[in-house]
Amino acid sequence: MNRNFTSILALILVGLAFGFLTGCSSSSSMPPPPPTIAITATSGSGQKANVGDAFTNMLVVTVTSNGTAASGVTVTFTPAPGPAGQSCTPSATTATTASDGTASITCTANSTPGAYSVTAAATGATATASFTEGNTAPRVFVFYVNGLENSASEGPVYYGVAGAVGFDLSGNVLGGEQDYNDGQNGFPSPTYIITATGSSMTVNPTTGTGTLVLNVSASNPNVGVKGIETFAVQFINASHALITQFDGSATSSGSFDLQTATSGAGGNFAFTLSGIDIAGFPFAYGGVFSNTGGTIQGTYDENDAGKALVGNTLTATDNGVGADVYGRGSITGFTDPNQGNEPISLVYYIVGPEVLRIIDIDPDDTMAGSAYGQGSVTSFDSTVLSTDVFGILDNTEDQLFAAAGQLVAANTAAGTFSATFTGEGDDDEVGTVMATGTPGGLTGNYSFSNTVPGYGSMTGVTGLGSIHTLGLYATDPKLNLLDPNNTTAANLGAALVLELDDFAQGTGIVVPQGTIASDGSDLNHSYGFGAQAFADNGSFPVNPGWEFDFVGQGTFASLVFTTGTGGPPTPVDLSDPYASFVPGTPGEYTAVPIAGTAAAPDAAGRYAFRPATPFAVGPVGGAQGPTVDFTVVLYEAGPGLVFSIDEDAESQWLGTFQEENASSLKAMHVKRGPLFKSQAKPKR
């Protein structure tokens, strides 16, 4: 019995063992497929945070296995720093997925502004997920200049720069980016990175005069001085400054404005651009366009080396700013009608919803300019102009003229699109003074399209030298064209202009004029001022350029203008790389005194510094340096804004005096500069 039982049990066990083994054999020969692990960025991409701050939303990924949420999977988060070092610090480098398949971290922006990515990799997944994030600076200023570069290989050539620089709340430069273009002469874009190291801005909070240093050496060590660009700045208020390059590598004038938006360039705009075309000749554009969802449509005029083509159809694409944290966007599809519709690549930096600084970034042509919003106005008629003042300046590589004046529109009416004007103006063309403020001596007609909002022209202009035809492009009547963040001032609007005659292609603005005190007492204020000047070819052939620029601060008191309030030294920076002041000696001069007494204004708000006294600049370069007397005329738009024009045989300029807001300056969050030293010697 026992033996039989034992045998049966053994057979059963053998059978079980056989069955088990064959089963195993069957299993190992047909393994199940591995699960497909996938990872996606669920939320948290596209955020922006100030440097040092955590992003508001978590960076969340979802991991699936064969399409089903996978729990317990390890996810590794890895920031990929941008070229300036911008990145974020994750709360953890790894996270494990929960039952719903999600894993998340927080991330804290590091100290460098800029866009970058954070990748997330799941164990077992072949692909990664990516987040695009951006670190922003608490305060960003957008700047642009254009002028004359001192090219070592090509001699003096037109150039333009546009960019944005970010600051912390203590006034330290955190970084930035810029586009620089001198049109086939060695320094075209791509974008240069402004690094925090080696960059700075110091400003005297009393005068508003300061120095901005931008280090772009990592991108291009050949611009500025070994990649260090120095600009003289003259703040008008805490959000606006005049600016000129101040390092001898180039000289130029422009604007430096607080940025109030970094995206959204939509709406209706008027614009002007000026520069050098693909053939090396000066050219300029003006027009109007609408930007709806990135589709740009409009009408524009071109003057290319004296050949004007008007009424061109503008069709282009605004590619937006993407992940850029400095409000840098691009426009494609803009073309040059005078060059077979050669495409022109444009980049813009957003100052605010209604102001764009624009630069042409092609390697063989270059331009700089601005676009200004038209606000909610949908139809611009003859009432755009009333009593206005204007200033027009030629491109520095063009024929060289400056003009300013007052115009008084007549026969205007709502719904009427054409009218006439009279007025008076001053005009200096290559040293030949063609008009000197003859009351009633300026006449002309103007009109706006009744179908293309704000697109117009001035025709039959007489009394302003060779200027007979201008393109006229209306802007938002509530927008300050020179100080876009300051909309409480008077003189808002009215239009941009483009010279359309065949002798030159200057650009300018027309702004409304307010009430003018007959004795000039309404100018008794502190002003920041500056000008872009053309002179008689410097110290050619040793220094063959012809431009100088200056910015500074001064005060009017009973028609007497002086720089500085406590006597010398004075806060004026004069950029003269072509030795127009000290023969044979180029220089970047600080603390240059300027003084003069103007005659009381005429009824048009025109002040003349001669014959009362000249507008005396100097001594330049020290007490023994020359003092140069200029014949300067002012046209007052109002106490807040005054145009200046120099009309000498050896020079001409167009500039502005802009009333300073002293309390605003004192509250500026910028590094305070040292008190002004004694008259500086040339830096070169």
Added chain:
Amino acid sequence: MRHSRFISSTPLIAGLLTGLLLAILVVPLNAEDSDSRYDVSKEVTLSGTVSSVLRKPAPGMIWGSHLIVETVSGRLDASLGRFGLEGKGALSVTPGQQIELTGIMKTVRGKEVFVVRSVKANGITYALRNEHGIEVSPQARERAAEKGVTL
């Protein structure tokens, strides 16, 4: 289109006659400044001998470099512009040299000046301004040369 424009040379005799006629007709009494427009329809071609090369203007002259040229009708102030003697491919002439000038006569600051659009010297034509009087920069010269076009 601008680049394909050729500046045709004028026979010497025509230039001399034109210069003589110009000397008779274009010098007005109490001359007022012309505007800055370059009226190509008034263009003439003159021949003469260079007496001076002024790399910088003398007092009272318009900006840029100048040639003082002796023509059959007298001495001529020929304006070459800012770029006339500057950069690669610039005009190179010396006193005593025979040249042919194409341009227009203008009154600037009360003085007669011949605004030169092109100079023919040593068999080479140098373009200094375009048909609108816009000065040809060294960069424009260089780009035209690279593309094989004549300004």
